Amino acid sequence: MKQKPKIGLALGAGASRGFAHIGVLQVMEEIGLRPDYIAGSSIGSIIGALYAAGVTPGMMEGIAQNIDARLCYDLGFSRRGFIQGRRLEELIKMLTRNRSFDELEIPLAVTAVDLITCQRVIINKGKVYKGVRASISIPGVFRPVVDGDRVLIDGGILERVPVNVVREMGADIVIGVDVAFRGRHRPPENFIETIMQTIEVMELEIIKHTIPSEDIMICPEVYLSNPMSLEGIDTAIEEGRRAAREKMDQLKALIHRDAGETASI
Helix, strand or coil, rough: CCCCCCCEEECCHHHHHHHHHHHHHHHHHHHHCCEEEEEEEHHHHHHHHHHCCCCCHHHHHHHHHHCCCCCCCECCCCCCCEEHHHHHHHHHHHHCCCCEHHHHCCEEEEEEECCCEEEEEEEECCCCHHHHHHCCCCEEEECCCCEECEEEHHHHCCCCCCHHHHHHHHCCCEEEECCCCCCCCCCCCCCCHHHHHHHHHHHHHHHHCCCCCCEEEEECCCCCCCCCCCHHHHHHHHHHHHHHHHHHHHHHHHEEEHHEEEEEE
């Protein structure tokens, strides 16, 4: 009997649309499917870190529905970004119980980009909350993280859905969750929307060339007029559930074929 294939889950960037990741995890748990590895970019790094630290999708949904935006966003005047990020960093530190990457229940890697070298950075050592803080540093919105000689920004800039990262971790089968908005943007009403829409246009073009055809992609269709707000969380989570259920038969069939086993998951 062949060894059961290792499953990797790649959770993509997308600001508040990333709450759809919670719905995807809920469906995976319903069928008893637990990833062996997780990689996350931006909001995907937050959801991935919480799950790898033992926070259940149900608990995440409750936290998301009751969170106060003031606990996440600390505005401040800075030429590098108007959200300082300290409050969100402390929240992630608390929710992950200040764990290091090597203390997590599921191996996790989060991605960032070094502005100095123009290269992708994979963070899988040290304190989880510090790695997540770097991964969520949306340019112009969050202040970048300075780490020695590196200036780290949002990992989604170079790899919106880190399928290649989770494959490098050892995954045989990769499930990617892409929460990109693929419709028509409304005319931007402020500079934040201008930044976010510009990044999305760039990321959508990059992803055409970075997702291997053999990977399973779950693509929740979430539209939020303001992707930085905490409104529409229920809608995003439900859309994650819907999109995941669409792919479950395909996922089970792929696992069965690659494993050469008759037992179902």
